[in-house]
Amino acid sequence: MNIVLIGYRGTGKSSVGKLLAERQGRRLVSTDAEVVRRAGLSIPEIVAQSGWERFRDLESDVCRNLAGQDWLIIDTGGGAILRQQNVAVLKTNGTLFWLTAEVATIVARIGGDSQRPSLTGTKSFVEEVEDVLRERTPIYKAAADHVVGTDGRSVADIADSILARL
Numbered sequence: 001m002n003i004v005l006i007g008y009r010g011t012g013k014s015s016v017g018k019l020l021a022e023r024q025g026r027r028l029v030s031t032d033a034e035v036v037r038r039a040g041l042s043i044p045e046i047v048a049q050s051g052w053e054r055f056r057d058l059e060s061d062v063c064r065n066l067a068g069q070d071w072l073i074i075d076t077g078g079g080a081i082l083r084q085q086n087v088a089v090l091k092t093n094g095t096l097f098w099l100t101a102e103v104a105t106i107v108a109r110i111g112g113d114s115q116r117p118s119l120t121g122t123k124s125f126v127e128e129v130e131d132v133l134r135e136r137t138p139i140y141k142a143a144a145d146h147v148v149g150t151d152g153r154s155v156a157d158i159a160d161s162i163l164a165r166l
Helices: 013-024 031-039 043-050 052-067 084-091 103-110 125-143 155-165
Strands: 002-006 027-030 072-075 094-100 146-149
Touching: 002 013, 002 084, 013 027, 013 072, 013 155, 027 031, 031 043, 031 052, 031 072, 043 052, 052 084, 084 094, 094 125, 094 155, 103 125, 146 155
Parallel strands: 002 072, 002 094, 027 072, 094 146
Antiparallel strands: none
């Protein structure tokens, strides 16, 4: 059974995933990193050259592949849940943990990250986070087996909370 971390970018999926993998002796796989590896391009390059739809197609391929493996910690990209097929396939052999954070926390964590292309292209960074969270929150909620808040908590505390729910 896999542990699958879902949530908006900057909610702590990568940090928590790394600690969970260390504690459990599991392999950590980032869907975003796997897409980049397979495409031979960064995410901003994929989006600029081929658009978000192509990125989402690559992401879906990665989700299908990872769901067929066992004993992984899967750190999904923030939008992996936008395709119900990804959620369904990841649930076949995984428990989905939705990591949440307030807008201010997310902005503080990822405000300077140039490897995350704009999702809207027209709004301020804070407005984009607010709008995308408003759109995705019901989708995350529907996909999640468990919800774990990350605001003001240490990575170790979050990992402990996840492990206690397994």
